[in-house]
Amino acid sequence: MxxxxxxxxxxxxxxxxxxxxxxxxxxxxxxxxxxxxxxxxxxxxxxxxxxxxxxxxxxxxxxxxxxxxxxxxxxxxxxxxxxxxxxxxxxxxxxxxxxxxxxxxxxxxxxxxxxxxxxxxxxxxxxxxxxxxxxxxxxMIEFLAIGAHGVKRGAITARDRVLVTGSGPIGMSAIIFAKARGAHVTVMDNRADRLQFARDRLGADAVLVADDSAEAEAARLTGGEFFDVVIDATGAAAPIERGFGFLAHGARYVLLSVVRQDIRFSDPEFHKREATLIASRNAQPDDFAEVVAQMRAGKVxxxxxxxxxxxxxxxxxxxxxxxxxxxxxxxxxxxx
Incomplete structure (x- = not known):
C-alpha cells in the first residue's frame, strides 16, 4: 500500500x-x-x-x-x-x-x-x-474536538466573556464551541485575514490585533475588567505568557497549546486575581459526540x-x- x-x-x-x-x-x-x-x-x-x-x-x-x-x-x-x-x-x-x-x-x-x-x-x-x-x-471531527474539550475544560457559559488568542484551526474550533454555549467571544491574532474569517464565518463578537495596543483595546472592550476565560491556541511561548495579562479577577486560563519552553508569569498578579490555570489535552468521547451534534445542527x-x-x-x-x-x-x- x-x-x-x-x-x-x-x-x-x-x-x-x-x-x-x-x-x-x-x-x-x-x-x-x-x-x-x-x-x-x-x-x-x-x-x-x-x-x-x-x-x-x-x-x-x-x-x-x-x-x-x-x-x-x-x-x-x-x-x-x-x-x-x-x-x-x-x-x-x-x-x-x-x-x-x-x-x-x-x-x-x-x-x-x-x-x-x-x-x-x-x-x-x-x-x-x-x-x-x-x-x-x-x-475534521478530531481537530474540532480539541476545541470542544478546551471549552468544556474552561466551563464556559453564556455569562462569560471569552478571549481566544490564536485563530488557527484549533483556535477556530474553540471559537465555534464557545459561541455554541452562548459566550461573548473576542479573538486576538496578528493576521487580519484570520480575524476577518473569525468574525464573518465563525460569529466572533469582536477582534483584537495582537500588537502593542491589544491590552488597552481589551480594557476598553471590557470596561477595564478583561476576560472571564482566556483560551490560548497560539502554539508559542511568548503569547502564552502575554495571555496572563488579559485575565479578569476569578478568570480561567485554558492552554490548548503545548510548547517546548517553560512558561513564566507573575505570581502576585495571578494570585491577586485568584485565577485558575487549566491544561487541555486531546479530547474525550463526549467531546467527539459534541462535535457531531453541532455539525448536525449546522453550527460548524x-x-x-x-x-x-x-x-x-x-x-x-x-x-x-x-x-x-x-x-x-x-x-x-x-x-x-
Whole structure:
C-alpha cells in the first residue's frame, strides 16, 4: 500500500509498505480522507516535542471499514471516523476517566504511525460510525474536538466573556464551541485575514490585533475588567505568557497549546486575581459526540473551514506549499 512518510524534518516521501494485519480486536480501515493540522506541520518542521522519526503522520482520519472482528457491529463498507488516542485503560489517568491524558498514551501519527496511508489497523473502540456526516467532514471531527474539550475544560457559559488568542484551526474550533454555549467571544491574532474569517464565518463578537495596543483595546472592550476565560491556541511561548495579562479577577486560563519552553508569569498578579490555570489535552468521547451534534445542527461551517484539498500521492509538494502562511490554509485535507 502507499503511505506518506516523514523520514526526518523537512523530508517527505510517498513509499510502498506492507498492508497492516489487524491484531485481535482491531478494525482494518481503508482511509479516505486525512486532515492536516498544526501537529503535522510541526512534525514536518522538526518542532514537535514528543516525536521520533521516521513517522507516518495523520491523526484526523475518516474512512470505510475493510474488515472487523467477529461479533463486531461494524460491517465492511461502513463509513467511520477514527479517535486517534490509543490509551492503555489501566494507568491512574485511565482509571479516573482521563483516557485523553493516559500515562502510556500513543497518538496515531505522533507516537505510532498514523493514517497517511491507504489502510490502518485500529482498536475497535477507536472506530466510530459517522452516521449521516459526510466522510470529508468527518476528517475534521478530531481537530474540532480539541476545541470542544478546551471549552468544556474552561466551563464556559453564556455569562462569560471569552478571549481566544490564536485563530488557527484549533483556535477556530474553540471559537465555534464557545459561541455554541452562548459566550461573548473576542479573538486576538496578528493576521487580519484570520480575524476577518473569525468574525464573518465563525460569529466572533469582536477582534483584537495582537500588537502593542491589544491590552488597552481589551480594557476598553471590557470596561477595564478583561476576560472571564482566556483560551490560548497560539502554539508559542511568548503569547502564552502575554495571555496572563488579559485575565479578569476569578478568570480561567485554558492552554490548548503545548510548547517546548517553560512558561513564566507573575505570581502576585495571578494570585491577586485568584485565577485558575487549566491544561487541555486531546479530547474525550463526549467531546467527539459534541462535535457531531453541532455539525448536525449546522453550527460548524465545514465547507468554509476546508480551504485546501489534494491527493495523498501529491503530498510531498503539497506539504511544502501548504506550510507557507501565504497559502492561506485553514484546514487542508488529503484524499485517498
Amino acid at each position: 502507499r503511505a506518506l512518510i516523514c523520514n526526518e524534518p523537512g523530508s517527505l516521501a510517498v513509499i510502498d509498505r506492507p498492508e497492516p494485519v489487524p491484531a485481535p480486536g482491531e478494525v482494518l480501515v481503508r482511509i479516505r480522507h486525512v486532515g492536516i493540522c498544526g501537529t503535522d506541520f510541526h512534525i514536518f518542521g522538526g518542532k514537535h516535542p514528543f516525536l521520533e522519526y521516521p513517522r507516518v503522520m495523520g491523526h484526523e482520519l475518516s474512512g470505510t471499514v475493510e474488515s472487523a472482528p467477529q461479533g463486531s457491529a461494524l460491517r465492511k463498507g461502513d463509513p467511520v471516523y477514527i479517535v486517534p488516542y490509543l490509551s492503555c485503560g489501566q494507568c491512574q489517568a485511565c482509571r479516573i476517566g482521563l483516557t485523553n491524558a493516559c500515562c502510556n498514551i500513543k497518538v496515531l501519527g505522533v507516537h505510532a504511525d498514523g493514517g497517511m496511508a491507504e489502510l490502518l489497523a485500529v482498536p475497535e473502540q477507536n472506530v466510530i460510525p459517522t452516521g449521516d456526516i459526510p466522510l470529508r467532514d468527518a476528517a 461551517p465545514t465547507q468554509a473551514l476546508n480551504t485546501h484539498r489534494g491527493a495523498l500521492a501529491d503530498g510531498v509538494h503539497l506539504f511544502q506549499d501548504w506550510s507557507r502562511p501565504e497559502a492561506g490554509v485553514i484546514k487542508a485535507i488529503l484524499d485517498l
